[in-house]
Amino acid sequence: xxxxxxxxxxxxxxxxxxxxxxxxxxxxxxxxxxxxxxxxxxxxxxxxxxxxxxxxxxxxxxxxxxxxxxxxxxxxxxxxxxxxxxxxxxxxxxxxxxxxxxxxxxxxx
Amino acid sequence: xxxxxxxxxxxxxxxxxxxxxxxxxxxxxxxxxxxxxxxxxxxxxxxxxxxxxxxxxxxxxxxxxxxxxxxxxxxxxxxxxxxxxxxxxxxxxxxxxxxxxxxxxxxxxxxxxxxxxx
Numbered sequence: 758x759x760x761x762x763x764x765x766x767x768x769x770x771x772x773x774x775x776x777x778x779x780x781x782x783x784x785x786x787x788x789x790x791x792x793x794x795x796x797x798x799x800x801x802x803x804x805x806x807x808x809x810x811x812x813x814x815x816x817x818x819x820x821x822x823x824x825x826x827x828x829x830x831x832x833x834x835x836x837x838x839x840x841x842x843x844x845x846x847x848x849x850x851x852x853x854x855x856x857x858x859x860x861x862x863x864x865x866x
Numbered sequence: 867x868x869x870x871x872x873x874x875x876x877x878x879x880x881x882x883x884x885x886x887x888x889x890x891x892x893x894x895x896x897x898x899x900x901x902x903x904x905x906x907x908x909x910x911x912x913x914x915x916x917x918x919x920x921x922x923x924x925x926x927x928x929x930x931x932x933x934x935x936x937x938x939x940x941x942x943x944x945x946x947x948x949x950x951x952x953x954x955x956x957x958x959x960x961x962x963x964x965x966x967x968x969x970x971x972x973x974x975x976x977x978x979x980x981x982x983x984x
Contacts, residue, residue, distance in 0.1 A: 761908065765906075790972075797978075798977070798978070799956060799975035799976060799977050799978055800909075800956075800973075800975050801975070802972045802973070805972070844908070844909070846908075846909075848971075853911065853914070853924075854909075854911070854973070855908075856901075856908035856909040856910070857908050858906060858907055858908045859908065
C-alpha cells in the first residue's frame with residue numbers, strides 16, 4: 758500500500774529552527790509537496806521537490822532524497838504565526854496526491 | 867480574486883436527508899477534486915475530475931456522488947448522509963493534473979465545509 762509518515766506533533770521555541778520529517782512509500786513518484794494549514798483553514802502551498810536536494814524559499818527550505826523516500830521541511834527563525842499543521846504529499850505514478858496526516862507544530866515564546 | 871468557493875461553510879443535518887455541497891472556481895482550471903479531512907488522518911480524496919464530463923473515484927467514494935457539467939463547478943452530493951460522513955470537506959482545483967511543475971499543478975483549496983450528520 759501507499760504510505761506517508763510524519764510526526765504527529767512537534768514543539769519549538771520562537772526564533773529557533775525546526776525540521777519536520779516525512780518518509781514515503783508510494784507507487785511511483787512525481788514530486789513531493791509541502792502545505793501549511795492553520796487550524797480551521799484551508800491548506801496553502803509551501804514548496805515542491807521533484808529532484809534530490811534542497812529548495813530554499815525565504816525562511817522555509819525543503820529537502821528530498823528519492824532513493825531514501827525521505828523529505829524534510831526546515832523552518833528557520835520561527836515566528837508565532839508558524840504555529841500550524843504541515844502536510845506532506847506525494848504525487849504518485851497516476852499523478853494523484855497521497856497525503857500524510859500532517860505534523861502539528863506548536864511554537865512557544 | 868482567484869479562488870475556490872465552497873458552500874455551505876457549515877451544515878448540521880440529519881441522517882438520510884440529501885444534501886449538496888457546491889464548489890466553484892474562477893481560474894479556468896481543468897482539474898478539480900474533493901477531499902475529506904478527519905482528525906489523525908490525512909486528506910483523503912473522495913472524487914476527482916480531470917476535465918468537464920470526466921470524473922473518477924478517489925480513495926473514499928462510497929456514499930458520495932459528483933458531477934462536472936461545466937468547467938467551473940464540481941458539486942459534491944450526499945444522497946443519504948450518515949453520521950460517518952461527519953467531516954471537514956475541501957474542494958480543490960489546479961490547472962492540470964499532468965506532469966512537471968510550472969506552477970500549474972499546485973492545488974488551490976476552498977475554505978472548507980464542516981458537515982455534521984446527526
